[in-house]
Amino acid sequence: MLRSDVSAGPARTSPHDHGAAAPTATRDGDVPSDEGDLVRLLTPAGTRLDRPEHDPWVADVDDDALLALYEDMVVVRRFDTEAVALQRQGQLGLWPPLNGQEAAQVGSARALRANDFVFGSYRENGVAYCRGATPTDLVRVWRGTTQSGWDPRDLNMATPQIVVGAQALHATGYALGCRLDGVDSAVVAYFGDGATSQGDVHEAMVFAASGGAPVVFFCQNNQWAISEPVDLQTRTPIATRAAGYGFPGVRVDGNDVLAVLAVTRAALDRARRGEGPTLVEAVTYRMGPHTTSDDPTRYADPAVREHWTARDPVTRVERLLRARGALDDEGARAVAGRADAFAQAMRDGCYALTPPPSDTLFDHVLVEPTAWLERQRREHAAYRAMLEGDAS
Incomplete structure (x- = not known):
């Protein structure tokens, strides 16, 4: 089964060893025709590859x-x-x-x-x-x-x-x-x-x-x-x-x-x-x-x-x-x-x-509410009350 504590020894540290150098992608979003730089263990056909390093x-x-x-x-x-x-x-x-x-x-x-x-x-x-x-x-x-x-x-x-x-x-x-x-x-x-x-x-x-x-x-x-x-x-x-x-x-x-x-x-x-x-x-x-x-x-x-x-x-x-x-x-x-x-x-x-509720917008802005935040809460409440009054 899959474990999260697997260790296979030191990881390789050289960017070159990891196969970093490669041709760029084409302008239409395709990958390069040479995919040899990619780490791959499973082919698109579903074939498992042997890769001693990985x-x-x-x-x-x-x-x-x-x-x-x-x-x-x-x-x-x-x-x-x-x-x-x-x-x-x-x-x-x-x-x-x-x-x-x-x-x-x-x-x-x-x-x-x-x-x-x-x-x-x-x-x-x-x-x-x-x-x-x-x-x-x-x-x-x-x-x-x-x-x-x-x-x-x-x-x-x-x-x-x-x-x-x-x-x-x-x-x-x-x-x-x-x-x-x-x-x-x-x-x-x-x-x-x-x-x-x-x-x-x-x-x-x-x-x-x-x-x-x-x-x-x-x-x-x-x-x-x-x-x-x-x-x-x-x-x-x-x-x-x-x-x-x-x-x-x-x-x-x-x-x-x-x-x-x-x-x-x-x-x-x-x-x-x-x-x-x-x-x-x-x-x-x-x-x-x-x-x-x-x-x-x-x-x-x-x-x-x-x-x-x-x-x-x-x-x-x-x-x-x-x-x-x-x-x-x-x-x-x-x-x-x-x-x-x-x-x-x-x-x-x-x-x-x-x-x-719309007033919860102000609940978690700051750990401790400030005067300007409380003022905005009051103004918001007044605005909502005005809208509700117009609707009635």
């Missing part, structure tokens, strides 16, 4: 553990589809789809220990699910009934960060706190390829390198910063930037859940041993829109989408499980049924959410 990190992943990873990805894809439908039906204000990125999120999240901490962007709903978020937790913010979806202390995961790249700074600060406290917790900061153009991400990496922070910078390179292709902002693979900060960078097949699990475990182990940060670039593809307000048909090449469909993260694990005799049609239906149940719970939870 195999020890997933030596505990037996058929049951692999089946659990498969179910995670099926559930994540199913509730992501449900959330898009809820938004289209006017039940959510917005939703950031993650279709195609299930392996990157599930593989990395399942590498974490319970006492590790996560700082994500707005798209890491698959990570939140793995950290224990309920179906309703995942839609609270997007329903507009709260300013945060869950208590970060319950999941050891911060609530969704809308400001692009800001969570990298928060992760670095938290990681430095872990180091000062003398605990072996590690931190993961998730962001997309577009966020690497933000100063916050650069500053976080500089500070993390200087302080030896136990943080893993996990970039899901889904090829698009909204509608701009990744090579518009970088002429070399994102992982190569780590060398400039003085810590390792590794590129991994982001559609290979085993490879992502292995690479993330190695990076977390390195962080816990006091060797500082690692930059992981999970090369994947965003199969849907940036958010439900986006139309990718205006900029994404359908042929490229077909290319990535053939590299589907869920399908390749299903092929391996079926080849091993660990999954049959009945088992697949059972997994799909559990995914449907989670999606139905999300829909039911969404419908049950009601707007909070």
Whole structure:
């Protein structure tokens, strides 16, 4: 079964050894034809590759553990589809789809220990699910009934960060706190390829390198910063930037859940041993829109989408499980049924959410209310009373 305390010895520390150098992506969002620089343990056809450097990190992943990873990805894809439908039906204000990125999120999240901490962007709903978020937790913010979806202390995961790249700074600060406290917790900061153009991400990496922070910078390179292709902002693979900060960078097949699990475990182990940060670039593809307000048909090449469909993260694990005799049609239906149940719970939870009283807007602004905050509360109450008077 899958364990969170696996150690395969020292992680490699040279960016070059991790295969960071590689040709850039093409302008239509495709991956390079030469994928030899990517860490890969499972081919798109579902063939398990022998990789002596990385195999020890997933030596505990037996058929049951692999089946659990498969179910995670099926559930994540199913509730992501449900959330898009809820938004289209006017039940959510917005939703950031993650279709195609299930392996990157599930593989990395399942590498974490319970006492590790996560700082994500707005798209890491698959990570939140793995950290224990309920179906309703995942839609609270997007329903507009709260300013945060869950208590970060319950999941050891911060609530969704809308400001692009800001969570990298928060992760670095938290990681430095872990180091000062003398605990072996590690931190993961998730962001997309577009966020690497933000100063916050650069500053976080500089500070993390200087302080030896136990943080893993996990970039899901889904090829698009909204509608701009990744090579518009970088002429070399994102992982190569780590060398400039003085810590390792590794590129991994982001559609290979085993490879992502292995690479993330190695990076977390390195962080816990006091060797500082690692930059992981999970090369994947965003199969849907940036958010439900986006139309990718205006900029994404359908042929490229077909290319990535053939590299589907869920399908390749299903092929391996079926080849091993660990999954049959009945088992697949059972997994799909559990995914449907989670999606139905999300829909039911969404419908049950009601707007909070408007004056709660002022409740958690400051630990101790100030005179100007109380004045705003009174003015708001007076305004509401005026509106209610007009309505009568």
